[in-house]
Amino acid sequence: MNLYGEKGNFIEELDPRMKLLIVILITVMTFITESTVLFMYYYALIFVLIFTSKLYKSGGRLLLFISVLFILQLLGQNIQNKGFRDSYIAIVILIQRLSVFVAMGVWASSKMKVGTFVTALENMRVPKGMTITTAVVLRYIPTVKQEFYYIRSTMELRGIGLNFKNIILHPIKTFEYSFVPLIIRCMTIADELSASAMTRGLDLDTKRIPIIDVKIKAVDVVVTVAVVFLVVGGMIAYKKLNGELL
Amino acid sequence: MIRISNVNFKYSSSDDNALCNFDLNITKGEFIVLLGKSGCGKTTVTRLINALAPDFYDGELSGDVIVDEMNTKEKTIQDLSHSVGSVFQDPRSQFFSMDTTGEIAFSCENAGLPKEESIEKVKRAITELKIERLLGKSVFELSSGEKQLVAIASVYARQPQIIVLDEPSANLDNDSVEMLRDRLAILKKQGHTIVVSEHRTHYIKDLCDRVVIINNGEIMSKMSGDEFRALSNANLNAMGLRSLNLEKIDRQNKYFAGTELTLELENISFNYKNSDDLFRNLNLKLHKNEILGIVGENGKGKTTLLEIICGLRKQTGGEIRINGKKCKAKDRIKHTYFVMQDSDYQLFTESVENEIYLGSKKDKNYQEKGIEILKLMDLYYYINRHPASLSGGQKQRLSIAVSYMKDADIICFDEPTSGLDYNSMINVSNLLKTLANQGKAIVVTTHDYEFLANCCTSIFDM
Amino acid sequence: MIEKKNVSCKEKNMEKLTVRDFITMALFLVLVFIIYSVVGMTMGLAFPIYGAVLIHAVCSLFWGTIFILLYTKISKKWVVLLFNVMIALLIFMAAWYAAIPIVLGGIIAEIVWQKFDRKKFTTMMACFTIQITAWFVGIYIPVLIITDLSKLFRESYIELYTGIKAALGGPFFYIAVVVTVLGCVTGSFIGKALLKKHFEKAGIV
Secondary structure, eight states: OOTTOOOOOTTTTOOHHHHHHHHHHHHHHHHHOOOHHHHHHHHHHHHHHHHHTTOHHHHHHHHHHHHHHHHHHHHHTTOOOHHHHHHHHHHHHHHHHHHHHHHHHHHHHTTOOHHHHHHHHHHTTOOHHHHHHHHHHHHHHHHHHHHHHHHHHHHHHTTOOSSHHHHHHSHHHHHHHHHHHHHHHHHHHHHHHHHHHHTTTOOSSSOOOOSSOOOOOHHHHHHHHHHHHHHHHHHHHHHHHTTOOO | OEEEEEEEEEETTOSSOSEEEEEEEEOTTOEEEEEESTTSSHHHHHHHHTTHHHHTTTEEEEEEEEETTEETTTSOHHHHTTTEEEEOSOGGGSOOSSBHHHHHHHHHHHTTOOHHHHHHHHHHHHHHTTOGGGTTOBGGGOOHHHHHHHHHHHHHHTOOSEEEEESTTTTOOHHHHHHHHHHHHHHHHTTOEEEEEOSOOTTTTTTOSEEEEEETTEEEEEEEHHHHHHOOHHHHHHTTOOOSOOTTSOOSOBOOOOSSEEEEEEEEEEEOTTSOEEEEEEEEEEETTOEEEEEOOTTSSHHHHHHHHTTSSOOSEEEEEETTEEOOHHHHHHHEEEEOSOGGGTOOSSSHHHHHHTTSOOOHHHHHHHHHHHHHTTOGGGTTSOGGGSOHHHHHHHHHHHHHHHTOSEEEEESTTTTOOHHHHHHHHHHHHHHHHTTOEEEEEOSOHHHHHHHOSEEEEO | OHHHHHHHHHHHHHHSOOHHHHHHHHHHHHHHHHHHHHHHHHHHHHSTTHHHHTHHHHHHHHHHHHHHHHHHHOOOTTHHHHHHHHHHHHTHHHHGGGHHHHHHHHHHHHHHHHHSOTTSHHHHHHHHHHHHHHHHHHHHHHHHHHHHHHTTSOHHHHHHHHHHHHHHSTHHHHHHHHHHHHHHHHHHHHHHHHIIIIIHHHTOO
């Protein structure tokens, strides 16, 4: 019996700790590099990771976003006023750099089963209370969004909807109407979920033994080393090509 | 197996006792059903057994509750989880994991069982409860009925001797209730002790060994399964209980011979983004004074249809006319109201009084109308209370009162009687008839055949 | 003798964070993050860059209620620090550089939390303000240190990065901090009002 459905490829199944290492490495390198060429090279690596993880939709959107940014940067060269041009280009470049964090965040959190993530946290000796909180946050973000949809729908029906007019004319009341039921629902969910979890043995003292091991496999090490090699190696190669000394 | 002796229990948040002089012994392997009106205390009894009362739901407990030779006063909820498994009413808030396998393994993992043993238990739960088809699915893809099955499997995996269920069928359609019944039968065959608190008894009537009827926190009567099965529907209704025998109720498509057409749906289609059509070429006519019951399994789009009628969603194809005029979604909102299954989404203010008058001008006629409906709904006494402090049934009645105030031509109700006892169901039925008599067109989705037979003038099977 | 022991045991247990507390914190965190992403996207699109910097200030108007409610419901030690640690943990993948300031802010706020009366509104407001300001500063770090980092690299780019710093660093940063603090204070008062009007009346707290 296949308990878990299809397994992904080796990039998708990378140990979370390796993923974290890769994320930190790439984001640091990409953020501090001053060369646009290297930046694009690193970003290409990011896209390799994203597309091998089958995140086609997000990857496509990211590609579009970064292309627009580059176009904006090129267009900015034509600005006459030096002061304005410097600020403009600086800001565009800043957004480019910051987008790396979002891109890596999307990749790192893809296809992550909550159970696997929690186990990874436990492996890193995170206290049990915090693993419980993490698991519930990840699990309930979509649910709470859905709850808010129902509340918003009723607001529409009762003429107090979340439209422009109400937000401008009665901001606090509109906030109150949308927020209070949502908070009450969240507290109800928290209580019911706690009752359900506790009656199934969830406590802060017992050590959880997961049915899926999260261990660092040989292939994880190989992939991580390869990425490090590509990133650092790329930088060294580029600098050598440009005749710079390290 | 379970001995509840001389128990009085009072919740901290309440002034009255939830249970008085309660004595109940349950033997190993017994299938017991707890019945009674809403608020009678049957949920409290289940909470005594799994120790949620008084540890989780604060309260004062006098007397003893001995479960599997453990006194619940001396043990934690987690200690008891080895012997008692609990399944709750709301599938939405029972799931800890995002995938079914992780959820089923939850209790085993928490108990610190060795990995191989946990995997064995998970596989066993899946095979014996026959839910192989749900493997590998994410919790967001499951229907309420499927979620309840996974909840039972999650509890079952740990193999507790006692299994306690609090209105497990409340949100389920009739096919899911059948699936639930089959699983309960399997559990009974394996010798588990099963305690079910319920309103809908028709699906477990053949399984129960004993029935306990509770009223105002006290035991009104205890009877054997056979004695219970011998009762007629009339006997049961007189005790405030739902009917046992539903076979005679007609569920075929039925039409209303109405005069004035309020709503017309012509060739309506709908599909979610990137999904197949939920329904196609649907035609529907709704008249003044009509109460249309929409039946069908969950997942067929009943609620979505109501959302479309009320203008909360746009149909992907077809035309909708209200009072003869073509009506876009934005405009439909003005003519309709939707009373949802969960009133928590529908109440916004800090007092019942303000709730009634929300979203409209406060003139004298309006105020009188408001007072009238509050009295009709038995809510006038609570006029200054915060809606969130009311009981479930009271909140639902308040929601219905709100719909009355809106002056909508069409009012949609989504499962208004799920979890209601007999008298409340009759009250809702009468309310709908009142609304319909005033010239409104009513659409109701329901699994409750008793309710359907009681007030619906027409039926549409999706 | 035994009765006394039971009472002090119970008191001790009242102070310890329970599974229920952790799950309640989780649901509140969900609300925090949903507000963050909704406000973030709206402000990021409506007022590029400068708006993005003020996201925390605007969010605080909504967050105030959540934090005040949380602290009223769970008046125990460590809840403040834990909440910030959880925030740091959850945004780690996206912005790990902000983790340290957030945790530091949590520690400072926790010291305030344990030193003063935990039942008082002003204590809650102070902790909330410290926590969110720390989060804001944490997110802002790349902008602040970019010129220092750039000193490691080519000269010509220092000019470029000075441009960034001129646009977003310097006095603008301090103004943003003040605005964020004001947002937190306002949000706290909104929270207090809602608490009184709704949550206490509904019997939830």
